[in-house]
Amino acid sequence: VVGGQVRQGTLHGLGVGPGDPELLTLKAVRLLAGVPVVAYPAPEGGESLARAIAAPHVPPGRIEIAIETPMAPGRHPANDVYDKYGAEIAGHLEAGRDVAALCEGDPFFFGSFMYLFERLSPKFRCVVVPGVSSLGACAAAARLPLASRLDVVTILPGPLDDEAVAARLSATGSAAIMKVGRHFSRLKNLLQSMGLSDRAWLVERATMEGERVRALMECSDEESVPYFSTILVSAP
Numbered sequence: 001v002v003g004g005q006v007r008q009g010t011l012h013g014l015g016v017g018p019g020d021p022e023l024l025t026l027k028a029v030r031l032l033a034g035v036p037v038v039a040y041p042a043p044e045g046g047e048s049l050a051r052a053i054a055a056p057h058v059p060p061g062r063i064e065i066a067i068e069t070p071m072a073p074g075r076h077p078a079n080d081v082y083d084k085y086g087a088e089i090a091g092h093l094e095a096g097r098d099v100a101a102l103c104e105g106d107p108f109f110f111g112s113f114m115y116l117f118e119r120l121s122p123k124f125r126c127v128v129v130p131g132v133s134s135l136g137a138c139a140a141a142a143r144l145p146l147a148s149r150l151d152v153v154t155i156l157p158g159p160l161d162d163e164a165v166a167a168r169l170s171a172t173g174s175a176a177i178m179k180v181g182r183h184f185s186r187l188k189n190l191l192q193s194m195g196l197s198d199r200a201w202l203v204e205r206a207t208m209e210g211e212r213v214r215a216l217m218e219c220s221d222e223e224s225v226p227y228f229s230t231i232l233v234s235a236p
């Protein structure tokens, strides 16, 4: 309490890294040990990956908020879900409780934390703690250095249409295609038609149990790949 008023809590957006619980930063671990409230995205009725990654570092007895989001493929995260949980988190912040919002990988790299940030940062103190992103984890798993000197790296969301992906790929050194999931066959065909498949790798679940790295040419066309899959294309 400061000057008769409750001091507002701080919202920490914590990157928890790509899967291996040893890839949380020291800062994320320290903050997790101290905050009374921990929030994380979870598929409706399913387990939260971010919570599972951080599990060894979340002390018992915390108030936990599972932000249940519909995970229909390609669907924009429901605004009303984030409005609702944003309001719940705002209640804790107003009462002076600090909140850690977990985010797989890095919070500002295709991270769900952005939806809380845009709602809560205008009103509350908000600290973003960067995390190890899946990009670095995939490159390490594939043993594929991404760039040096003047190399250009391009990062593409897999759901982009073929024309956009092709234009970007033809103008870059190395590339990472994320959110591959159900777009796998289409992307594989596109890379093949561009003569890039001998430089492309599919990385599944980097640093997680079941991590797998294969040359794209070794994957079958109709394969169903997990959500946590990234295609890396090495520089020519």
Ligand SMILES: C[S@@+](CC[C@H](N)C(=O)[O-])C[C@H]1O[C@@H](n2cnc3c(N)ncnc32)[C@H](O)[C@@H]1O
Pocket: 018, 019, 103, 104, 105, 106, 107, 108, 109, 110, 111, 112, 132, 133, 134, 135, 137, 138, 177, 178, 179, 180, 181, 203, 204, 205, 206, 207, 208, 227, 228, 229, 230
């Ligand atoms: C919504 S984005 C989240 C990215 C995350 N914030 C980060 O910094 O890596 C999800 C996409 O990231 C990629 N991804 C995340 N974790 C991964 C992992 N462990 N292995 C391979 N790809 C991963 C996949 O392309 C997946 O579809």
